[in-house]
Amino acid sequence: MARATRNYGGLSAEQRRTERRARILDAGLDVIGRDGMSAMTMTAVCGAAGLTERYFYESFANLDELRRAVVDELLVEVTGVIMTALTIEPPELRLRCKAAATAMFDVLAADARKARTFREAGSREDLQQLRDTVLQGFAAVLADQMVELAGLDDPALRPYLVAATSMLVGGLAENVSAYLGGSLAVSPEVLLDTAAQLCVDAAAGIGQR
Numbered sequence: 001m002a003r004a005t006r007n008y009g010g011l012s013a014e015q016r017r018t019e020r021r022a023r024i025l026d027a028g029l030d031v032i033g034r035d036g037m038s039a040m041t042m043t044a045v046c047g048a049a050g051l052t053e054r055y056f057y058e059s060f061a062n063l064d065e066l067r068r069a070v071v072d073e074l075l076v077e078v079t080g081v082i083m084t085a086l087t088i089e090p091p092e093l094r095l096r097c098k099a100a101a102t103a104m105f106d107v108l109a110a111d112a113r114k115a116r117t118f119r120e121a122g123s124r125e126d127l128q129q130l131r132d133t134v135l136q137g138f139a140a141v142l143a144d145q146m147v148e149l150a151g152l153d154d155p156a157l158r159p160y161l162v163a164a165t166s167m168l169v170g171g172l173a174e175n176v177s178a179y180l181g182g183s184l185a186v187s188p189e190v191l192l193d194t195a196a197q198l199c200v201d202a203a204a205g206i207g208q209r
Contacts, residue, residue: 021059023049028070033113037067037120037127068130071121074114075134078107082138086145093149093203097142098196105176105192115180122177135173139165142199150203157206164202168195 011019027048031040040063046053060066085099108115121127143161146152152161172195178184179191 017058020049020051020055023051024056024059024066025070025073028066029074029113029117032067032070032117032120033111036116037124040067064126067124067127070117071127071130074107074117075131077114078104078118079134079137081107083141086141091149093145094196094200096145096149097199098192100138100142101172101176101192101195104172105188108176108180109188112180115177118173119177119181131173135169136166139169142169146199146203146206150207152203152206157209160206160209164206168199168202171198 024045027045028040030048031044035044042053042056042063045063045066046056049056056066060069081103082100085103086096089095089099108118118131121131139162142165143158146161146165175184175191175195179186179188184191
């Protein structure tokens with residue numbers, strides 16, 4: 001037991017396992033960014049991580065589990081920056097909507113590997129469910145912002161809020177992916193300004209029901 005927990009290079013066995021797992025996750029992101037989800041192989045991941053298959057199986061049961069972990073880690077990062085952006089901005093719906101949209105955009109635009117991972121997560125059923133769950137969480141947050149900042153606290157309006165915010169968040173995700181993939185020919189400023197304005201317009205329209 002003493003040998004199993006002995007420190008090497010100042011790291012415990014558990015710390016070394018954590019470090020290896022992080023290397024494999026980053027390698028998975030590298031491979032997806034270079035070759036795509038469907039082209040991921042064990043050889044490519046282990047080569048990028050500089051580790052043998054033995055260490056891969058120490059953390060992941062198979063490549064599907066790694067893909068899910070890579071997507072999950074990215075979605076956690078995106079969620080974190082969006083929630084932080086909402087807390088920083090003053091209580092004004094347009095500002096907060098634009099800040100949230102910009103936070104998502106900036107994470108994906110800063111790293112082509114993350115942009116491709118986010119885009120291709122929608123092409124696999126298990127990963128699409130994970131992404132859709134997170135996007136629905138964003139929609140719920142947006143609905144809460146509309147209730148708080150646009151006075152839409154009538155329970156009868158909730159179904160319209162759910163429908164509108166789901167469309168807004170899903171549309172933003174698809175358009176950001178399209179822009180980063182090169183198929184949407186607008187500037188980031190136009191994209192993000194439009195997203196913010198649509199949030200305001202949707203809230204105003206729901207309020208008039």
